[in-house]
Amino acid sequence: MQVKIFTIPCSDSSESNDEMNRFLRGNKIVSVEKQFYVLNGEAYWSLCITYLQGQNTQHQEKKEKIDYKEILDENSFARFTQLRFLRKSLAEKDAVPAYAVFTDAELALMSQLDDISESNIKKIQGIGSKRMEKYGNMICEMFNNLDGE
Numbered sequence: 535m536q537v538k539i540f541t542i543p544c545s546d547s548s549e550s551n552d553e554m555n556r557f558l559r560g561n562k563i564v565s566v567e568k569q570f571y572v573l574n575g576e577a578y579w580s581l582c583i584t585y586l587q588g589q590n591t592q593h594q595e596k597k598e599k600i601d602y603k604e605i606l607d608e609n610s611f612a613r614f615t616q617l618r619f620l621r622k623s624l625a626e627k628d629a630v631p632a633y634a635v636f637t638d639a640e641l642a643l644m645s646q647l648d649d650i651s652e653s654n655i656k657k658i659q660g661i662g663s664k665r666m667e668k669y670g671n672m673i674c675e676m677f678n679n680l681d682g683e
Contacts, residue, residue, distance in 0.1 A: 535564055535584050535646055544577040554581070562586040564643055565657045586643070602642050613677075614645035620676045624669055635669050636661070650677050 538557065542550040564584040571578055586605075603611050618632075618641055625632040636644070640658055647654045652670045655661060661670075 535586060535643075538583050538585065540579075540581045540583065542579045542581070544579065557583070562639065563659055565659065600638070602638065606642060606645060610642075610645040613650075614641055616677060617641045617644055617650075617673070620673055623676075624672060636665070636673070644673075650674055 540550065540554045540557075542554065562585060564586065566584075567582040569580045571580065602614055606614055617636075618638070621632050621635045621641060625635045628635075637660070640661055643658045644650055644655060650673075652666065652674055655670055655674070656666055
C-alpha cells in the first residue's frame, strides 16, 4: 500500500480538488484520514490517503480478472491464499457466494495488513459493520489460528 497527502486550502480549492479527484478515480482507496487546521489565518484540509496504485475498478467497461500473484508480494499472496480458503468455508457454512463474505480485492487488502484484526479490517473501504459483525471476528480468529499452527 502507498500513501499520498493532499493539503487543500478552504479559500480556493478548485485546482486542488480537481487534482485530488483525478487521483481518487485512478486508484483503489484503502482509507482516508482527514484533519482540518488553521495556519497563519488560512484554513486548510489535510487528507492522508492510503491506496493501491492503479487498482480502481470504477468506470471500467469490462472487468478484467486480476492476477493477485503478480500484484502482491510473496508473503501477502500466501496470506491472501489462506484468507480465500477461510472465506470459502464461511461462505459454504452460510450458503452464500464467497464474494458476499469478502471480495478478492478486500482479501488482497487484508493480506497486506501488518496485523489481521477487526480494528484493521474495519479500515478497509467497502467493508461495512454488518459484514464485520457477521464475519470479521471469525476470519480473524481462523486466520490467527492458522498462523499458530
